[in-house]
């Protein structure tokens with residue numbers, strides 16, 4: 001099989017349009033993975049309504065964090081009821097950062113939000129008096145892509161979310177595999193044991209080479225100059241800036257290496273990539289496919305393809321989880 005021929009035609013990657021969720025129960029969704037809570041209501045046609053971003057009042061202790069977050073979610077729920085009186089939600093889907101046990105809805109650990117073993121699913125159900133789910137935000141993106149997006153025609157799919165962090169969602173034989181919350185830590189697979197120190201304490205994690213911030217910091221390390229965005233590093237590499245080209249190429253090398261390992265172990269039919277460097281489109285995907293092809297031998301080549309959903313993918317995934325929480 002010609003590898004390049006297996007690639008899907010470019011589609012509406014990085015679109016900001018919410019992909020139709022499809023008909024089903026009306027549900028509330030809350031992305032609490034950052035300092036801002038992103039919230040939306042999906043109606044019975046699957047149309048996203050009332051998208052908002054609001055700051056959670058600053059808590060001072062770990063216990064206060066949980067209380068502040070739940071109170072904020074409750075306030076937003078009241079607001080949605082006021083703004084959309086004809087849409088009655090039947091469930092709520094919350095998504096958060098860090099290590100999350102999706103099945104039990106427990107935030108096992110989030111260093112940034114100081115969570116440790118918080119049963120958010122149960123707490124949200126009690127607070128909102130609705131069936132609720134709590135799952136990992138990156139996996140919610142994966143869920144949207146696997147169920148409705150670029151991975152929807154396959155049973156074995158890896159969805160990689162690039163950005164400030166790098167995470168993967170794994171779908172094996174049609175089901176999400178989260179390893180009790182610990183699976184999918186692609187950003188912390190080591191691509192260079194002599195590499196830079198990672199926030200996790202290891203050296204040379206993929207995240208230290210291929211995250212948005214890594215491109216900037218590595219360019220500064222090489223040149224002493226500071227750029228504002230990773231897109232500027234790419235722009236500089238186009239203009240034959242050797243340092244920028246090196247940083248860009250090494251990011252692609254590292255990603256291809258990490259994907260080759262995932263391919264060898266899981267044999268995904270498709271690897272869907274969203275966010276971060278993937279926004280560069282074919283300028284990113286074409287060289288990544290070449291590199292991956294060069295690293296594989298007998299392995300089944302996965303389709304390497306851009307995500308269909310844009311920046312609201314996480315909420316779509318949260319909506320899918322919320323609907324599943326009613327079953």
Ligand SMILES: [Zn+2]
Nearest residue numbers: 188198200205
């Ligand atoms: Zn790491």
